[in-house]
Amino acid sequence: MTTQEKITELAKIAAEINTFKGLDIAKNATHAVPGEGNPDSPLFFIGEAPGATEDLQGRPFVGLSGKLLEKTIKETLGLNRSDVFITNIVKFRPPDNRDPFPNEIEACKDWLDRQIAVIEPKIIVTLGRFSMAKFIPDITISRVHGVSRFIELSTENCQLKTIVFPMYHPAAALRAGNIMQEFISDFNKLNSLLHPTILSPSVKIEIQQSLF
Numbered sequence: 001m002t003t004q005e006k007i008t009e010l011a012k013i014a015a016e017i018n019t020f021k022g023l024d025i026a027k028n029a030t031h032a033v034p035g036e037g038n039p040d041s042p043l044f045f046i047g048e049a050p051g052a053t054e055d056l057q058g059r060p061f062v063g064l065s066g067k068l069l070e071k072t073i074k075e076t077l078g079l080n081r082s083d084v085f086i087t088n089i090v091k092f093r094p095p096d097n098r099d100p101f102p103n104e105i106e107a108c109k110d111w112l113d114r115q116i117a118v119i120e121p122k123i124i125v126t127l128g129r130f131s132m133a134k135f136i137p138d139i140t141i142s143r144v145h146g147v148s149r150f151i152e153l154s155t156e157n158c159q160l161k162t163i164v165f166p167m168y169h170p171a172a173a174l175r176a177g178n179i180m181q182e183f184i185s186d187f188n189k190l191n192s193l194l195h196p197t198i199l200s201p202s203v204k205i206e207i208q209q210s211l212f
């Protein structure tokens with residue numbers, strides 16, 4: 001797909017999300033939060049669900065967690081948030097920031113799969129346990145954060161080989177100093193994965209496989 005085709009397709013998905021009224025959280029939302037960013041980004045960040053600030057603005061990660069995410073992307077990867085793509089598992093705010101329900105994750109699944117299929121990211125970064133569970137079920141985040149793994153996504157819309165890189169949610173990093181250290185350290189690992197400049201392509205692949 002050309003960049004223009006990607007922009008058109010992402011706008012189509014966003015329009016579907018913005019007009020959807022099939023869940024209570026969608027009916028009660030001030031704004032839906034489809035996601036935003038660079039359609040050609042090699043990095044695709046997936047959070048949990050919008051909070052109060054995101055619901056007011058219709059944009060992902062613009063509250064306190066978002067400020068930390070944006071600052072860490074800048075300081076460790078040298079990128080602006082507009083250089084990457086950022087979205088959530090669930091596109092509408094659950095009341096009182098409760099955990100998303102399985103039916104809410106299911107209702108939003110097709111939009112997320114389509115966003116991934118359009119962007120074809122090199123690395124999908126999951127933030128927190130709900131987005132991790134989409135790709136790596138039945139595991140705790142403390143065991144697998146900061147370790148990349150190859151996945152093959154095969155859905156109606158998508159046949160894609162890519163890398164998933166699970167990380168703690170920035171809200172967890174804001175709550176606990178030791179998680180903050182892991183969060184920053186994982187971002188530094190992500191930077192090495194993204195810019196393995198001194199290695200030849202074959203060595204890169206061996207190293208990535210050995211991380212499993």
Ligand code: URA
Nearest residue numbers: 047048049050060061
């Ligand atoms: N937390 C999330 O998981 N997503 C947002 O967009 C904001 C906070």
